[in-house]
Amino acid sequence: MDEALLRSLTPGVITVLVRRGADFAAAEDAVQEALVEALRAWTEETPRDPRGWLVTVAWRKFLDASRADAARRRREDRVEEEPPQGPAPGSDDTLQLYFLCAHPSLTPSSAVALTLRAVGGLTTRQIARAYLVPEATMAQRISRAKRTVADVRFDRPGDVATVLRVLYLVFNEGYSGDVDLSAEAIRLTRQLAAAVDHPEAAGLLALMLLHHARRAARRASDGSLVPLAEQDRDRWDTSLIAEGVVILQAALSRDRLGEYQAQAAIAALHADAPRAQETDWPQIVEWYDELARLTDSPVVRLNRAVAVGEADGPRAGLKALSALDDTLPRHTAAAAYLHERDGDLATAARLYAEAADRAADRAERDHLTRQAARLNTARRP
Template sequence: MDEALLRSLTPSVIGVLVRRGADFAAAEDAVQEALVEAVRLWPAERPRDPKGWLVTVAWRKFLDATRSEAARRRREDLVDQEPEPGPATAMDDTLQLYFLCAHPSLTPSSAVALTLRAVGGLTTRQIARAYLVPEATMAQRISRAKRTVSAVRFDQPGDVATVLRVLYLVFNEGYSGDLDLAAEAIRLTRQLAAVIDHPEVAGLLALMLLHHARRAGRTAPDGALVPLAEQDRGRWDTGLIAEGIGILQGALARDRLGEFQAQAAIAALHADAPTAGETDWVQIVEWYDELVRLTASPVVRLNRAVAVGEADGPRAGLAALAELDDALPRYAAVAAYLHERDGDLVAAAWLYAEAAHRAPDLAERDHLTRQAARLNTLLKGRRTD
């Protein structure tokens, strides 16, 4: 069974049903039932036109459900419209489906879940496992999301920026269980790039590829986090790096800079440096300046402070950091790093411990705790000399 094929066909089949008059929730349910039938029947005999087969079966499933509901009379005109089996329309509704699943009325978590289900073709069980929640909880979340967007017209213009943020949320979840969400986000973004010519779509795809290329070097064999400067660059995927840089160059050449292109440019400078010491921090600061102009994000300013500390020295980095709210996530970790580089190990050790206390996940907490312990051991050794 070609699971990748089924998942790639899912959004366009849903789109066909919606254009024929099905509401989104009913269309998505019908397509899921058709996918179950495909899993059952295709191993014995795969159809010559897989998409046409799915459209035909899903439409029949939808009509069966329509007939069985009290709303049958309202939809009688649809019941008589079942098409003859044959090649499916070449119209690709994937883009509109992306827009629908990232509708502004949805919460980010609901938009992500609905995108993975309707566009990604994943089962509710797979999505629940990836997010480490009960399947019933995820089913309710997806059901509520489908009800929310069911009344939205399928031909309304969508917001590309919202779609990209949803896909980036999926990517940043990484991976867990049997579903690699980072790889899934890359697959969906490639799919989006195939149906929309937009430099920020290309920028996001480049950013994902460049980050994903470094994945093997990010953790030690025991699962501990490895900082970028200490990673074995021989473990980075040079093919993904080359692809990401090529896509980014094409996007930047269009002179319509957006935040994902700027982020990808920073990632490219890290990936292109043969060693950590050869990183072009001056250019990275310039790209962070562009990001600040585009987003005014406090998190961007926090990351910029690190880059300034590398380009102009730790005191300059600390001065940039002093302009920010110390309640920002990872503020204490950045302050610890810059104080250590400036030689103030007492302050750095305390700040690493404080950062560990605030860390959002176990791996980061363990890394910061080890940093604090390392400095405290060093300080103790100095006191006993």
Template sequence: MDELLLRTLTPAVIGVLVHRGVDFATAEDAVQEALIEAIRTWPERPPADPKAWLVAVSWRKFLDVCRSDAARRGREQRMVVEPPPGPTETADDTLHLFLLCAHPSLTSASAVALTLRAIGGLTTKQIASAYLVPEATMAQRISRAKKTVSGVRFEEIRDLATVRRVLYLVFNEGYTGDVDLAAEAIRLTRQLAEIHDDEETIGLLALMLLHHARRSARMREDGSLVALADQDRSRWDTSLIEEGVEMLQAALARDRLGEFQAQAAVAALHADAVCVEETDWVQIVGWYDELLRFTGSPVVALNRAVAVGEADGPAAGLAALAAVDPGLPRYSAAAAYLHEKAGDLDDAARLYAEAALTAPNLAERHHLARQAARVNRLLRG
């Protein structure tokens, strides 16, 4: 049984049912029932057309529910008709499902969970494990999300930008539990790019590939973080880098720059440098300027200040940092780095220790604490 094939087909089949007028929650339930039947029967009797088989069985499961529910006889009269002839699924149906799962009425957490369930084909247990919450909690979150979007009409959905942001949220969770969410996000973004060939979706996919290429070099065997400057670049995946750069160049050639393309350009410049000393920091500052124009994000301003410190010296970086809100996460870490580059070890040690106390995760906390200890050793000796 090809589990990946089933997961790939799931959103298309749900999309077909939703397009035919089935509410989202019922469509998802019907498709799950069809998947169970596929797992049971396909090993001995594989269908010639898996997509058509799943659509037909899912539709039958839906009709069974309608016929067995006396309270929904009126709906049965409207819905129990033979589907019109034609393709069993279209790219529009799958795109609709992407948009539905990222509907603005959903919270980010609910949109991510629903995307992984309906489009990614992951089980509730797998999603709960990935996000380190009880299965019952995740089941409730997904159930509420399905109810929220069940009344949304097909023609109401427009916001592809929200879909991209949801997919990037999934990607940034990385690897937890028994599900590689970074790889899952790349798979889903590839699927989105195939059905909607716009430059920002391609830019997002390029960004994911370029970040993912450095994955094996980011952590030591003991689980500690390795800063970009200290990573063993021979461990970077050059095939992913080449694919990401090629995609980015194709997107940029369309001359419709967007946020994810600019982020991918920064990642490509890091990937292009054979050693940290050859990094083109001047170009990186330029791309951060573009990102600020698109987003106005204080996080981008923080990253830009560090890049300015590399391109024009630590004094210039600290001047740029002075314009950033000091309450921003990782502000102290950026300030510590720039103070160390400026030779101000007392402030650097203090700021590294301060940053460790407010780090968003344990690995980063340990990394910053080690940096504080390292600088303190320099002061002593």
């Protein structure tokens, strides 16, 4: 049984049912039942037209459910006038499903969960494990999301920017449990980039590939975080870097710069440096200037301040940092790093300890605690 094939077919089958009159929740339920039947029926041989098989079975499941629900009899009468004949259409309907799952009426967390379920083909249990929440909690979240978009129809162009934001959120969740959300986000973004002529879709794909290329070097054997400057660059995936750079260059050549392309350009400059000391920090600062212009994000300005500290010296970085709100996430950690580079170990140790207390992520908290301990040890006579 090719589970990857089933997952890849799921979005298109759901969309066919929605186009034929099923609301999203009913279509998704019917397709899930069809997938269960496929797992039983395809044990020895896959049908010649697996997508058509799933559409036929899912449509039958939907009609059976409609007949059992008197409130849906009117819809059943309408949709049965044109029963499915022959294989399912060959067009890729996945893009429509992206837009539905990233509908602006959904919260970001609901949009991510629904995208992973309907477009990614993941089970509720897999999504719950990835987000470290009880399965019942995730089931409720997905059910609420399905009800929210139940009456939405594909009568208007979707917002690519919203879809990209959802995929960006999926990627940033990274890996936990038995589902690699970063890899899943890359798979889904590849589909989107192939389906739409949008440089930011390509920019996001490039950004994901360039970041994912460093994954093997991000943690030590004991699971602790390894900062970018200390990573073993021989462990970076050069094939992913090369692919990301090619995709980025093609996107940039269209002269329609967006935030994902700018972020990818920064990641590419890090990837291009054989050693941390050879990083082109002045050019990275220039890209952060572009990114700040595009987003006006305080977090971007904080990262720019650190880059300024690398390009022009730690005191220049601290000056840039002082203009920002000190309650920003990682502001204290950035200040600690820049004070350490400036030789003020006492202040740096104190700030590392404060940053550790504020860190939400356990791995980050442990890393910052170790940094404070290291400097305190270095200061002892």
